[in-house]
Amino acid sequence: MQEAYVNINSIPTHILTWGRWIEEKVTEKELVICITGNPGLPGFYTEFASTLQKQLGDLPVWVIGHAGHDDPPEASIREVPQLTGNEEIFNLDGQIKHKVAFIEKYVPKDVKIHLIGHSIGAWMILQMLEEESVRSRVQKCYMLFPTLERMIESPNGWIFTKVGMPLYSVFGYIFFRFFNALPVWLRLLLIQIYFLIFSIPRAFLGTALKYSKPSVAEKVVFLADDEMCRVRGLQKEIIEKNLHLLKFYYGTTDGWVPVSYYEQLKKDFPQVDATLDTQKIDHAFVLRHAQPVAGIVREMIQQSRRK
Numbered sequence: 001m002q003e004a005y006v007n008i009n010s011i012p013t014h015i016l017t018w019g020r021w022i023e024e025k026v027t028e029k030e031l032v033i034c035i036t037g038n039p040g041l042p043g044f045y046t047e048f049a050s051t052l053q054k055q056l057g058d059l060p061v062w063v064i065g066h067a068g069h070d071d072p073p074e075a076s077i078r079e080v081p082q083l084t085g086n087e088e089i090f091n092l093d094g095q096i097k098h099k100v101a102f103i104e105k106y107v108p109k110d111v112k113i114h115l116i117g118h119s120i121g122a123w124m125i126l127q128m129l130e131e132e133s134v135r136s137r138v139q140k141c142y143m144l145f146p147t148l149e150r151m152i153e154s155p156n157g158w159i160f161t162k163v164g165m166p167l168y169s170v171f172g173y174i175f176f177r178f179f180n181a182l183p184v185w186l187r188l189l190l191i192q193i194y195f196l197i198f199s200i201p202r203a204f205l206g207t208a209l210k211y212s213k214p215s216v217a218e219k220v221v222f223l224a225d226d227e228m229c230r231v232r233g234l235q236k237e238i239i240e241k242n243l244h245l246l247k248f249y250y251g252t253t254d255g256w257v258p259v260s261y262y263e264q265l266k267k268d269f270p271q272v273d274a275t276l277d278t279q280k281i282d283h284a285f286v287l288r289h290a291q292p293v294a295g296i297v298r299e300m301i302q303q304s305r306r307k
Contacts, residue, residue, distance in 0.1 A: 001050060003042075005072040008102050011089065012078040014070040016042045018053035019060035022106045030112045030139055030305065032061040035099055037119030037145075037284070038227065039220040040066025043207030044286045045118075051294035056301065059114070067098045068219040070210060083218050090219050091226045092120075096127045104133050112139035114301050119256065119283065120227055122146030122248075126238045129245070140304040142297055143248045145283045147256050149234040151227055156255035156283075161228055168221055176214040187212065200287050236268060247300055248274035254283045 002021045005012040015022060020031070034049060036042060042063040053061040068090045072078045081089065088094050107113060115138055117125040122143035128134045129141070151157045179187060191208050195201070210216060239246065250262040262276055281289045 001046070005070075005076065005078060007078070008064075008105070009067070009089070009094075009098050011067040011098065012072045012076070012080055013067060013098070013102070014042050014065040014072075016046065016049065016063040017060060018050055018062075019058075022062060026060070026108055026111050028059060028111065030059055030114060031107070032056070032059055032114045032116065032301065033103070033107075034061070034063045034116040034118070035121035035124055036063065036065060037121055037147075038066065038069075038223050039211055039216075040069040040095075040121075040223075041207050041211055041216075042070065043210070044204060045290075047201075047203070047290035048286050048294050051291050052298055055294060055298040059301070064099065064102055066095050066219075066223065069216055069223075071213060071216060080215065082215070083222060087222070090222055092124070092127075092223065092230050095223065096124050099124060100128055100131050100134055103128075103137065107137055109137065111137065113137050114139050114304065115141045116144065116297060117141065117146065118144045118286070119147050120223075120231070123148050123227075123231055126235055126242075129238060129242050135242075135245075138245055140301070141242075141246050142300050143246060144293065144297070145251050145254055145257055145285065146248060147227070147231060149231065149261060151231040151256065152229075154256050154258060157228060159255075160224065165221075165225060172217070172221065173214065176212065176217050179212055180214060184209075204287065234265070234268070239269065239272075243269060243272060246273065247304075248272065249277065249296065249300075250274065251277045251281055251283055253280050256283050 001016060001018055003016045006015050020026060034045060036045060042065040045063045049061045049063050068080050071080050083090060115125055125141050125143065152161055187209060188205060191205055192202065250257060252259055262274060265272060265274055279292060281293060285293045
């Protein structure tokens with residue numbers, strides 16, 4: 001694995017790669033790019049991406065984080081701008097422009113992309129397909145547990161808007177400031193206790209510690225709030241004209257994407273390539289089900305390889 005913070009649209013962006021670094025000459029005819037969900041910290045995707053690249057063998061796998069969701073190390077001279085006054089950089093539109101800029105800069109025009117979108121990353125991919133510079137490079141898009149519509153109407157959307165946002169508005173700033181004032185050992189201990197309660201692997205401790213920074217948390221919440229406002233009706237026109245490029249994978253225990261959304265998609269587009277999970281995999285699959293989902297995506301990619 002190689003990683004660095006690379007300036008994309010003037011934002012230091014955490015990039016993780018397996019198989020080939022982004023600034024090396026791409027000699028393969030294809031590569032894999034994963035656009036994360038929210039929070040968009042690539043560290044949560046290390047097991048998934050490394051397993052996928054190992055199983056594919058000959059294709060590079062790149063993971064790009066969201067702008068502002070992963071601050072560079074304190075010793076770095078690069079700084080992420082503050083949220084206030086820069087909302088257009090960190091909202092959905094800004095994140096989409098951020099991903100388009102990355103592809104235009106680092107993916108040669110003759111290389112085809114297997115584009116993975118998890119959760120809100122799938123919705124971003126739909127918007128990115130409106131850009132010919134992206135669409136012309138795409139071999140296939142794999143939409144995993146995709147939040148493409150009616151997020152605010154989902155069970156988790158209701159909890160976020162009716163409970164989470166009001167609590168964050170009142171206590172969020174104080175909580176994250178207080179938490180980050182604690183010694184590192186105590187913060188790690190508290191996170192470990194949380195991980196133990198929810199059966200989350202210890203490998204994600206470092207990433208969770210980054211996520212708890214106030215400057216990161218506020219941008220994660222800001223993006224989530226924008227998602228509730230923007231991700232409403234299914235964008236049927238975009239899906240219809242790109243149907244041959246899209247593969248969907250829905251969960252059966254997904255609080256963000258009820259099974260009824262999958263069923264409606266199948267009714268609207270009888271020919272759609274959409275699968276309903278049978279393993280009760282969580283929406284946040286990267287935490288507990290990274291390896292089985294990597295196997296599922298590997299099979300999808302192998303079916304879609306360039307002939």
